[in-house]
Amino acid sequence: MTEMNRSSSLARNSELVVAAIYEREIEASLERVWENVYDWEHLPWLHSEAFNSIDIIASGDWGWHARVELAGAAEAEIELITDREAGHYVARTLDGAGAPSEIWTSLDPIANDRTAIQVEFCVKPMPKDALRKLGTGYVSLYTLLWDQDQGMMQARERALADRRARSAEEGEPAPISLGGLEDVRSRLPLVVDFGKRRFRIVELDGEFIAHSAECPHLLGPLDECEVVNGVILCPWHGYSFDVRTGRCSNGRSLRLRSAPQVVVDAETSQVSVEALHAGEPMIGRSSA
Numbered sequence: 001m002t003e004m005n006r007s008s009s010l011a012r013n014s015e016l017v018v019a020a021i022y023e024r025e026i027e028a029s030l031e032r033v034w035e036n037v038y039d040w041e042h043l044p045w046l047h048s049e050a051f052n053s054i055d056i057i058a059s060g061d062w063g064w065h066a067r068v069e070l071a072g073a074a075e076a077e078i079e080l081i082t083d084r085e086a087g088h089y090v091a092r093t094l095d096g097a098g099a100p101s102e103i104w105t106s107l108d109p110i111a112n113d114r115t116a117i118q119v120e121f122c123v124k125p126m127p128k129d130a131l132r133k134l135g136t137g138y139v140s141l142y143t144l145l146w147d148q149d150q151g152m153m154q155a156r157e158r159a160l161a162d163r164r165a166r167s168a169e170e171g172e173p174a175p176i177s178l179g180g181l182e183d184v185r186s187r188l189p190l191v192v193d194f195g196k197r198r199f200r201i202v203e204l205d206g207e208f209i210a211h212s213a214e215c216p217h218l219l220g221p222l223d224e225c226e227v228v229n230g231v232i233l234c235p236w237h238g239y240s241f242d243v244r245t246g247r248c249s250n251g252r253s254l255r256l257r258s259a260p261q262v263v264v265d266a267e268t269s270q271v272s273v274e275a276l277h278a279g280e281p282m283i284g285r286s287s288a
Helices: 003-009 030-038 040-046 128-166 181-186
Strands: 017-026 051-060 063-070 075-083 088-096 101-111 114-123 176-180 190-194 197-204 207-212 231-233 240-242 261-264 270-274 285-287
Touching: 017 128, 030 063, 030 075, 030 101, 030 114, 030 128, 040 051, 040 063, 040 128, 114 128, 176 181, 176 190, 181 270, 207 261
Parallel strands: 261 285
Antiparallel strands: 017 114, 051 063, 063 075, 075 088, 088 101, 101 114, 176 270, 190 197, 197 207, 207 285, 231 240, 261 270
8 A cells, every 4th residue: 555545545534424432441552452453363253243254455554454244244345544653543444334434543542551542433424313323333332342352452461471571481390290180180171380381281082281371373362262173273363273283273384382291190190290301292291
């Protein structure tokens, strides 16, 4: 997108009218909010109530342009154009369901971890009752969407803080005992902190397998994901991983962080988690 096209895209459509204005404070930093604005991939995963799928056409520091399938199978072409210096962006429906419309959002940092937002929903003219009803629907939907986004942004901020805290860690973590075999089995899936990192232990085909509880994409949570045929799916962006190998199973060049090994003592049936050593498999496992 050229600078000229970008400038013209930031001009308001004078033929549209305001259906409603939504204001709130988001308990997340401005940095996390802008990160969320550019993150088109999360729409059909975090916001499955509103989006079925998204097919990106183009993206860059200016924003993104995509075809989306909305809930109910309606389709639309949407472009999102940003002006970070001015602190606002517009999501414009160019074609399909809801076209023409513009949703203008202004961002105002009010603290390190809080951002005020104002959202204007601009649509084609219509009778007052219909406009009021449409505006109420927009506000209700965006309340839900921003609640979900806020939760993801806060979780990512915590994950980034944990990563910074771990960066100074030195040395190999000591083994930790989990208890007897049957007791551990009764508590599966089991989340453990090992070496200041979080892992989850599951049982597959008689093996205890440890896998990272953090998605390598944007640190999404994997500690509550269902394991289906040995694969887990990140709830934020739909990246899937084989828990045995750690490899991404839907074509991305990512893999889970190496996990510790789960050791079952053959004599005492005590279960422990220990660091992997050179020559051992990447994903921690043990016959259970």
